Amino acid sequence: MLMGPAIGLLTILASLLRIPDEAAGAYCGNRPLMMGKSATHPDGGSEAAPGAWPWIVSIQSPLLDDYYHVCAGTVLNNLWVLTAATCFKDEENTMYLWRFVIGTNQLSHLDQNVQVREPLTVVIHEGYNKMNGTDDIALVKLNQAVVYSRFVQPACLPITSANIYALVNCQVCGWSVLINNVFTVADELLEANISFVGLERCNSITWHDGALFPYNLCAGYGEDEIDNCPGDFGGPLMCQDRKTRTFYVVGVTSWGRGCLDKRNPAVFTSTHSFLKWIQDSMSREDHPNFKSMKYNTAKSGDIQRTYSHDAPNKASLRLRRTARSKT
Structure with a gap:
């Protein structure tokens, strides 16, 4: 029969096998169902794993x-x-x-x-x-x-002193999808990697032509991938701290002028500015x-x-x- 410390050790080990719902989430940025899983780098519109973005x-x-x-x-x-x-x-x-x-x-x-x-x-x-x-x-x-x-x-927001552009592995997620040039809503949550575009470049005459403000962020997918779509208005732009691996919501999806045009990437409201x-x-x-x-x-x-x-x-x-x- 197990007694004393042995019982306590078994209790601790059992608790590590599964995070109980009532205990999952004492801090922001926690992703219980993604613990131990390697980070993905999906193309535009890939389905997210259950619990990948619990906020x-x-x-x-x-x-x-x-x-x-x-x-x-x-x-x-x-x-x-x-x-x-x-x-x-x-x-x-x-x-x-x-x-x-x-x-x-x-x-x-x-x-x-x-x-x-x-x-x-x-x-x-x-x-x-x-x-x-x-x-x-x-x-x-x-x-x-x-x-x-x-x-x-709950999601994490960046701290006041954060350097947003030093974060890595930026992601967007939402339910919008572009099919045959028509926006519709997907049944499954979609996720995609996204990369920052410099504000000066994004605001240039051949891009968004001065429509951005200093508190905006600009990000897109590059040559062949689709941009963020209107169904994702209000959704998060999330980037990861290189050391802690924690994701921070650095932007709120605001607008964009076309899902297939490299020079019209998505525009976000910077949470850091607000x-x-x-x-x-x-x-x-x-x-x-x-x-x-x-x-x-x-x-x-x-x-x-x-x-x-x-x-x-x-x-x-x-x-x-x-x-x-x-x-």
Whole structure:
């Protein structure tokens, strides 16, 4: 019969064989299902392994008796999702009906590992302008905290002193796909390697012709691979620290002008440039620059303001006006 220290040793060994769901995720960037697996370098549009990107969110809008994928997002903690303001530019009347699907790669099969939430608060950056894409970043507070598991984990953001361009193995993921020059939504999560393009080059007259701002990142696939597609608006651009192997979400997919044109690569909003805004928005819901008004009232110019709506059997949704603050 095993006694004392022997029993304790067996307990420790048993716990190492499988990470229990309730214990998986004490730190950002954790990928429990990818432990011990070598990094992949897929071409554009390869299917991701289950749990490869456990912070990815499918943001879905209702359609008849079902939902359809409209944007992607990133889990930052158990209550907040990072995405693009562009996802909400024409949807302020229906956002309270949306759902956030977390913990799956396959949209048609939501199993017991999937967690579905509703939006409680949507925070769109004050400077967002849907005509030119300035300050294209947004946060969503969920109506209920997610539970970390092998399939659901928070992503890491870069620290203030980080050198983004020193990171390696950059990846994008999402459900968009280009078939016969028509954008559609794939059932399985797709992933692809992507490489930075210098901002000056990307902004040149024969590329994006001055449309980028200093807080944008530009990245593409090269000669033969397809670019990021509209279904991935709001999704993460992730790059890896060479030493720790941890992935950091360095960008939010904002826009791009064509999936087959090398000179029109994807444009991202740099999370590094908005770290203070993200922190302030998540921690200071009583910020003095947030103003309230009734749902469906008019907007002022191109700047989204605060809305509130109490819908039967739905979470109360508030779209807040925020102060411009970038680091």
